[in-house]
Amino acid sequence: MGMTALPRTLAGIAISVGGLALFLVFGSWLLISHPIGSTLHGYFLGIDRSARSKSGPSLLGFENNTLIVLPSNVTDVSVGSVASNFVNGGKGFGDSLNFTSKLPPFLQSPPSKNSSKVDSDEDLTTMRKGSDEADPVEASRRSMVLPKNSSIDDSGGCDLYQGSWFYDSSGPLYTNNTCPSITQMQNCQGNGRPDKDYENWRWKPSQCELPRFDPKKFFELMRGKTLAFIGDSVARNQMESMLCILWQAEVPKNRGNRRMQRWFFKSASVTIIRIWSSWLVHKTSEPISFAPEGVDKLHLDLPDEDFMGFLPSFDVVVISSGHWFTKKSVYILNNEIVGGQLWWPDKSRPKKIDNIEAFGISVETILTAMATHPNYTGLTIVRSFSPDHYEGGAWNTGGSCTGKTKPALLEREMVENGFTNIMHEKQVMGFNRAVKKATNRPRLKLMDITKAFGYRHDGHPGPYRSLDPNKRTERGPNGQPPPQDCLHWCMPGPVDTWNELVLEIIRREFEGNKNSG
Ligand SMILES: *C1O[C@H](CO)[C@@H](O)[C@H](O)[C@H]1NC(C)=O
Ligand SMILES: *[C@@H]1O[C@H](CO)[C@@H](O)[C@H](O)[C@H]1NC(C)=O
Ligand SMILES: *[C@@H]1O[C@H](CO)[C@@H](O)[C@H](O)[C@H]1NC(C)=O
Ligand SMILES: *[C@@H]1O[C@H](CO)[C@@H](O)[C@H](O)[C@H]1NC(C)=O
Ligand SMILES: *[C@@H]1O[C@H](CO)[C@@H](O)[C@H](O)[C@H]1NC(C)=O
Ligand SMILES: *[C@@H]1O[C@H](CO)[C@@H](O)[C@H](O)[C@H]1NC(C)=O
Ligand SMILES: *[C@@H]1O[C@H](CO)[C@@H](O)[C@H](O)[C@H]1NC(C)=O
Secondary structure, three states, X not given: OOHHHHHHHHHHHOOOOOOOOOOEEOOOOEEOOOOHHHHHHHHHHHHHHHHHHOOOHHHHHHHHHHHOOOOOOOOOOOOOOXXXXXXXXXXXXXXXXXXXXXXXHHHOOOOOOOXXXXXXXXXXXXXXXXXXXXXXXXXXXXXXXXXXXXOEOOOOOEOOOOXXXXXXXXXXXXXXXXOOOOOHHHOOOXXXXXXXXXXXXXXXXXXXXXXXXXXXXXXXXXXXXXXXXXXXXXXXXXXXXXXXXXXXXXOOEEOOOOOOEEEEEOOOOEXXXXXXXXXXXXXXXXXXXXXXXXXXXXEEXXXXXXXXXXXHHOOEEEEOOOHHHHOOEEEEEOOEEEEEEOOOOOOOOOOOOOHHHHHHHHHHHHHHHHHOOOOOOOEEEEEOOOOOOOEOXXXXXXXXXXXXXXXXXXXXXXXXXXXXXXXXXXXXXXXXXXXXXXXXXXXXXXXXXXXXXXXXXXXXXXXXXXXXXXXXXXXXXXXXXOOOEOOOOXXXXXXXXXXXXXXXXXXXXXXXXXXOO
């Protein structure tokens, strides 16, 4: 499903979430909101109505597109989900699928509060703000994915996300030997992966070229500026790819501290930062109502204050989330428990939202907060949901990307991933809502990589996750695949393309309408 198809799909689903207009004033967390009750009411009505009117072929289509590859025997009947409402003819909340099992817990390492690479405690708030910030181009303020205009970037460039992969023998931008900052789990060559072609495929947008990453160009555009990556371990994956690419031009200085990784490139005074935020929203652990101490409470209507405070010092933010919504947590809206993931002690009590809805709401919350922040004028790039490739099952039910050495070059070689598709839909919906509410010359861009990276089942570490010489890399005699990572991306590898896209978005934004291609 490409971007052009999305608006149709969304219209078909027609879930109107109503005005979940939660708006943050930084520091005091003042909440100006429509009554949450009425919002949720409209929300549920919308689902019921569309579910009723959507029986027949389109319902089946929806089922085929989004749910067909889920393991059929995964059942969690405690969670209401939009997906199951469609499949079950809109019977309401109660029947569902357990999306949790899609991802292995060992992949989702928590942040290291205690970075060993610290050499400075300098706080970010003291950072110099770039003074030579280019004026945003008037015409490029709107999103690239507004409905109906989705295939045309209004800054004059082509749609970067429609295209195909082609083999490029000029090789990757760095190697495992020329970049010292690759996390071992993503050092596929270093971990013994025998094939190498996955490093050589490049993305070609249909209507233009995506230039090979040119560090000189990047430094020129970003002179005096700060680029921050905010998110989970997949965001770290992307940040490290960026570091590796830039490292080839200049060795940076580590200026990290306890709260963030931070690298400084002296020649152009460019700073690259990474802040960990698993869900991007405010998280507490104190007991609330029937949820006890300990289990994470996610306040879906409040952004994560840990990074919001730093925003004014950032010029470009690449933000992403999603996979942690499969983890155990309680969902809170307006200080009320509205749902939970892998946590719902009282099965007789209905959940109002599931993890997929929670994700959509969180995206709207965080992007709205950024787009209405009075002191943040940076460019926000939302990296869309990163597809995993546990094909033929979940991580623990035989799903595997082992043995994939080439991208899926044909549409029919690509295995539809129901969880990815619906998470992507929710994210785009949340993004579009935030764009509508944005004030202050917002610069929000969706970097919509989900479809393009659906083809890259060859780009994950698979079983080559560690240096362990005794690791299993082949299927066992019973057909059981070895333990493997089909979520993160090898470095070098397809993830480097994300940073070529980041550079192209920055170039279009800072340089204006010129099309590179
Ligand atoms: C894009 O959509 C807006 C409104 O949604 C419309 O005014 C504009 O003409 C459209 N532009 C193109 C190029 O389709
Ligand atoms: C924005 O900056 C002004 C002036 O420095 C400050 O008074 C205000 O508290 C800031 N607001 C936010 C939300 O950061
Ligand atoms: C759903 O998929 C099955 C098998 O992949 C196919 O036979 C069927 O025609 C599809 N249904 C629709 C409505 O696309
Ligand atoms: C799903 O089915 C497969 C094959 O029948 C089985 O091995 C596996 O244990 C099942 N998983 C669950 C969660 O029931
Ligand atoms: C969902 O599946 C996971 C993994 O198979 C399992 O650990 C978990 O208990 C299930 N969740 C519920 C609520 O049954
Ligand atoms: C940091 O790590 C050291 C040793 O690894 C440990 O003693 C210390 O308690 C840690 N500090 C924090 C804040 O986690
Ligand atoms: C890089 O990969 C090669 C195999 O292609 C391996 O021999 C080498 O040890 C790796 N280097 C590092 C630093 O991981």
